[in-house]
Amino acid sequence: MREQCDPPADEAVRNLFQREKVQAANALMKQLVVNENVSLEMLAPPLRGYFEQSGQLPSWTNANLLRQGEQVFGRYGPHIITALFCASLPSCYSAAKGVQVLHLTARMETDPHRRIVETGQMIVDVMAPGGLGMGGRGLRSAQKVRLMHAAVRYLIRQSGRWDPAWNQPINQEDMAGTLLTFSTVVLRSLERMGCMLSDTERRAYYHTWRVVGYVMGIREHLLPERLEDAIRLEGLIQQRTSGATPEGQALTQALLKLMEHIAPGNLFDGLPSTLMRHLMGDATANLLAVPPSNWTRLLVGPLRVLGWVSDGVVSLQGPQAAQLVGLFGRKLVEGLFWVNRGPARVPFRLPTALRESWDVRGWEQARL
Template identity: 65%
Template sequence: MTDERWTNEFLDAMREQCDPPADEAVRSLFAQGMVGSANGLMKQLVAHESVTAEQLPVPLRGYFEQSAKLPSWADKELIREGQAVFSRCGPLSVVALVCASLPICYAGAEGVQVLHMTARLQTDTQRRIVETAQMVVDVMSPGGLEHDGWGIRDAQKVRLMHAAVRHLIRQSGRWNPEWGQPINQEDMAGTLVTFSVVTIRALVKLGYTLSAREAQAYYHAWRVVGYVMGVDERLLPESFEDGEVLTDVILGRVLHACPEGQAMTKALIDLLEHIIPGNLFDGLSSTLIRYLVGEKTAELIAVPPSDWTRALVKPLKLLGWVMDESDEQNIVAEKLSELFGRKLLEGIVWVGRGGERPPFRIPDSLRETWNVRSREQQL
């Protein structure tokens, strides 16, 4: 039964709503022929360079000033506690991102159309993973959601990019109105909960037990990000428990099989196999995705079949963590998944965004806590 706050009628209406402040800023940029200036700004933001108000194109000044403001309900202590959770389980959070959050997004048959339209599957999959992981690190690092923190900047940048994509897709004539508006409010909220609720659920399945306070803190930090990114507050429930309800309602509506989502998933799995060094974890990406998203969703996005126990036992034996067959019944998923997450982070650090884009960065304090080697240490 659909929660009376988030009925099908309400969510159908949200599929026709987007983000007026960001959309108007982008419309003004195009109307005034200032897209080149905006592209230069985006490169500065990606490079983590500071940008003054005077450097901003005029149509963007109001947007950046207004969108940097946190909501009145933002709780700084809760945000810090949520970031502390991330500090303790960062590698597992990255596993949750690439093996749960992104695959579930790809199972959203209408929302994934935007990703597929804008993707060159080989090059863009790598860039999307790296830049999404960078945003997660920036948001959840200490100070990331403080005034002018890099998490705030990332959220503002992504919000503006969404508006630009909407503008270009509408002009392309390729969009099917039956999908709702491109990057609409329901799809924005659905994506947001994959970073909060879906990640928290995945962490539990990976063996990391969160207290009710920790779950609420982690969720609250991403709720604040959702506000900065222009998500309607009616789609930002206050409590983690209500966030879980909204998650299940939205996912129950939008998850369907489609060729585009399956192609995006295949590109993701292929990339994960490529960027993780060695062959110790071969096949584990598919196994983890099936385990974290569930068999039903895995079938929608055509994840290759796998045997969770057999896939885990081989690497654990090679590492000396499983000494005899009787230990197979007591495999601890967290231990292997955390190692997988560290190797994945090192792979992301190594491959970066590609081209002339700046490298992936992890604050030294987090890198040391997670025992993740820098690019220089990998040489």
């Protein structure tokens, strides 16, 4: 699977660049990123055919599980965003070969704000109510990310900078591993944060991302039906692909700096690296050179300020930890509105229902 990619999307992109001049093709791809709503009539024929054919959900989609997955996101969204920053993305950076794509595109190190906003936006789009329904924003977002993956593969191969020892860029194993960081890794992180989920809710959340994986072109045999099998697959892929690299460590440092930047004040100083170690485990954190942490030293201060503890004893499990991480996650979401301000940037979108249930503030001023 490291030598297999995504033929339908790759063919659409190849036809686009062969049919159009490179400058025109790049302009079309940029237009896809900027525009929320894709009008098929405005697209070049190769892309039009791609969007028409790739917008179907799999036959095994369970609408009831999708709704339950959306409800989990509605209840624990800030915690899930925290898991994205502190577990999902850095876990991807620990893939020694796969991380080379991110390094070559240079987006995370040179423009970390935009990279994080785009990733966070996709998660919100697919998990918001109705996101994967017919004409849903999440469905379109997944199609666009799949197409961007194909464009990156095409351009990297043309650049002459890709080492064949890394196998194919954005190959099937790396795509499956990445998808699992957004599903099984998030579920494990929620448990470590002290969030309570039933077995049905866990299954529903995984099912939602299994559907997303299908839309994004991942082979069905890499999308196990059972959550237990997906957890085993995640562990196998991690064993096969993990390794310490300068590129992965640089991306992790850029991510940590971004979190320190967008979390206001000094209440959460040191919390991002501490959460990374807690959620991923020391073995993966060491590969990424995540700074060492002392839970008690870092957490007692914030908890005392918030009035949640009065002495030096604090547990990372249970309601206190879940409350603190939820507050931190809410501040990260609010920060996503601010870091992407500007006329040349696409504003971060969060449905009204989620803004209200998460008590996210400041978004109105951030969009001015």
